Amino acid sequence: MSSLNIQYGGKGLYGASVGILMLEARFPRLPGDMGNATSWPFPVHYKIVRGASPDRVVRRQAEGLLDQFINAAKELVEDGVDGLTTNCGFLSLFQAELAAAVGVPVATSSLMQVNMVRALLPPNKKVGIVTISKESLTKAHLEAANVPVDTPVVGTEGGREFSRVILENEDRMDVNKAREDMLDAGRALLSQNTDVGAIVLECTNMVPFAREMRKELGLPIFSIHSFIKWFQSGLTPAEFAPDLVDSRRP
Secondary structure, three states: OOOOOOOOOOOOOOOOOEEEEEOOOOOOOOEOEOOOHHHOOOOEEEEEOOOOOHHHHHHOOOOOOHHHHHHHHHHHHHHOOOEEEEOOHHHHHHHHHHHHHHOOOEEOOHHHHHHHHHHHOOOOOEEEEEEOOHHHOOHHHHHHOOOOOOOOEEEOOOOOOHHHHHHOOOOOOOHHHHHHHHHHHHHHHHHHOOOEEEEEEOOHHHHHHHHHHHHHHOOOEEOHHHHHHHHHHHHOOOOOOOOOOOOOOO
16 A cells, blocks of 8 residues: 655755855855855755955954844745854854844854853863954853853964955965964964863864864864754754655555
8 A cells, every 4th residue: 555645845945954144255165164065964055145244244243234144044044944054153143133033043153062062071171262363252252152251262363374364355375374373273272271171163264174173282173064063963853764654564
């Protein structure tokens, strides 16, 4: 006896449960970067928020951009995504407003992992943050992501390449120099805070260097990549059970 298999529509797209709100930028996006679609082991759906430059979002606290982000988020949900994220950790400032506006789960910032990672560590260890701009990462950004304000933070802005290329939106990056900036920031974080037991990367463009940081520093490295893979696993749980409809016993 054959079973009746009915499919229902209602969305504009299927199979991409995660929608990503992107800054308007032209800097190189290496494999691993959130804005490189090959970085993800599952389909994602992108929408660029026009006018949201790296400088405006990071250095100017995304001033005047809330409505644009809300409108773009609503469009992604209308298209069919089941949850939303963004490609800048500084957009934690919009977490509450975006979540209230769209009616689906929202994970604006890698910083939202800090408390979860902190719970994994021994009581004598803490989480440290590496950010693209320590001077721009304010108490408001941390509080919006529920990060303790005394969390150790080190930035890459004093380095050779990484912060300048991203924040100035340049179209060329010396990857070796950017790598050294990341490793130097990690070393500085540990030398200044010997009790750090794990690191969270604020910037979504830092993901390509996470593995080398892990090898160099010997600590777990958490990023937007680790966060959104966890996030997506709740939106689209893995299927393990057999098809119960078609496995009826005779």
